[in-house]
Amino acid sequence: MVVGRSMLSGTRRQYLVVVALSIIWCILYFYDSIHRANELVRTGLLTTGGWSAVSVHNTSTESNSELRDAITTLFKTTKIHPTQHYYRDSKGKYFSGANGNESTWETPLGKRILIVDIDTRVPTGDNQILDPSKKIDWESLESGGTGLVSHAITNHYLYALIHGYEYRYYQALNMPDHYPTWIRPHIFKELLPDYEFIVAMDADVVVSHLEIPLEWMFNRWGxxxxxxxALPHDTEEFVDGKSISTDSKGVPVLNGGFVVSHNNPLTFEMLEAWGNCTTEVRYPGCARWKGEWSHEQRAFSEYIRYDFGKVPKTIVGIPCDDAMGYPEFKSQNEAKGNAGVSDCSGNFIRHYTLGKEQVHTGGTGTMAQVLAEVLQKSLLSQQNEVVIKEAEPQEAAWEGESTEKAAWEAEGKR
Known part of the structure; x- marks a missing residue:
């Protein structure tokens, strides 16, 4: 058989696609680059509150660079530009970009953005993403407890690789006498000097469309x-007929499950005030939120946003429908008896606050969707090489004898 150049190039492209797909799923098993203790673990003391934390950093630069380059190349055809005027999802729903098409963030920020998962839970147990003893069984990964951390790392790390952002999993210790999420403002303040933006997401948060960069969302949100x-407006919930999603002034609270921190002097002052809120030196009454729901996010909404948000857009409230809830959030929860919840669908960031059991399905779906789009574009771009269309038979031959098409068709109808 004579092998032509087009056949060779087509075979090579198919081979590269297969290799790239293999790399994608290797993300689920990235133990070699995350379990080398002498390369990954940096221990430091946070002076605020006299407590310590452990920050896990992937500094295996060579292997990580190769993985990053492969992922970036693989998903290049699906990513949208930060200034794109609109986005249309797989269901055909239209979303506009920057207001009036006036984009502030016009070019990718790459490693100037850090995506960080901060958690006191450590996913090193049986069938967790940092369990070095065996290959993870993705299908049976629990959608709750520490399993949520494994889901978060997988989804958020892949998203960071696609867009060239930095990624860290910050394994934190609890603050004494505080709810675990109070660690956030202190860690933001520690990490922010090295980046232009830090984006922190809860363990039950899934990036809805992995091909959309944060810069495009920043433009959309102003x-x-x-x-x-920037934080999203929380979903409104009612208990005994009373909203539990508003502050003492009746204003909807902001949710701390998705937080964008921007490196500027005022931000550091804000984080300092937020982290020390419960000392009541600056904000009398804040100590109640040490353990009372909704903890540090309620403290932010009660005190910080009023103290620091006097200049428009200093603190941006992200629409609930964009960064809270998930598809069918309202109908599902009303069916459970949670009447009056907001109709927030998590258009770009899904936060499964009341549906943590759906994190596995949701996260798997977002990864499968973007991978299917990559394959679709690849197949469409090389149809002449990978698609074989059987021609209409003019004649068919059996054992050296030929039968005219009409006779062949008649024979087939008997």
């Missing part, structure tokens, strides 16, 4: 050059 922080 995050400005002087913006310090």
């Amino acid at each position: 995050i400005a050059k002087h913006t310090s922080m």
Whole structure:
């Protein structure tokens, strides 16, 4: 058989696709680059509150660079530009970009953005993402407890690789006498000097569309050059007929499950005030939120946003429908008896606050969707090489004898 150049190039492209797909799923098993203790673990003391934390960093630069380059190349055809005027999802739903098409963030920020998962839970147990003893069984990964951390690392790390962002999993210790999520403002303050933006997501948060960069979302949400922080408006919930999602002034609270921190002097002052809120030196009454729900996010909504948000867009409230809830959030929860919840669908960031059991399905779906789009574009671009169309038979031959098409068709109808 004579092998032509087109056949060779087509075979090579198919081979590269297979290799790239293999690399994608290797993300689920990235133990070699995350379990080398002498390369990955940096221990440091946070002076605020006199407590310590462990930050896990992937500094295996060579292997990580190869993985990053492969992922970036693989998903290049699906990513949208930060200034794209609109986005249409797989269901055909249309979403506009920057207001008036006036984009503030016009080019990819790459490693100037850090995506960080901060958690006191350590996913090193049986069938967790950092369990070095065996290959993870993705299908049976629990969608709750520490399993949520494994899901978060997988989804958020892949998203960071696709867009060239930095990624860290910060394994934190609890603050004495505080709910675990109070670690956030202190860690933001520690990490922010090295980046332009830090984006922190809870373990039950899934990036809805992995091909959309954060810069496009920043433009859509109106995050400005002087913006310090951006958080989504919380979903409204009612208990005994009373909203539990508003502050003492009746204003909807902001949710801390997705936080954007921007590196500027005011942000550091804000984080200092937020982290020390419960000392009541600056904000009398804040100590109640040490353990009372909704903890540090309620403290932010009660005190910080009013103290620091006097200049428009210093603190940006992200629409609930964009960064809270998930598809069918309202109908599902009303069916459970949670009447009056907001109709927030998690258009770009899904936060499964009341549906943690759906994190596995949701996260798997987002990864499969973007991978299917990559394959679709690849197949469409090389149809002449990978698609064989059987021609209409003019004649068919059996054992050296030929039968005219008409006779062959008649024979087939008997």
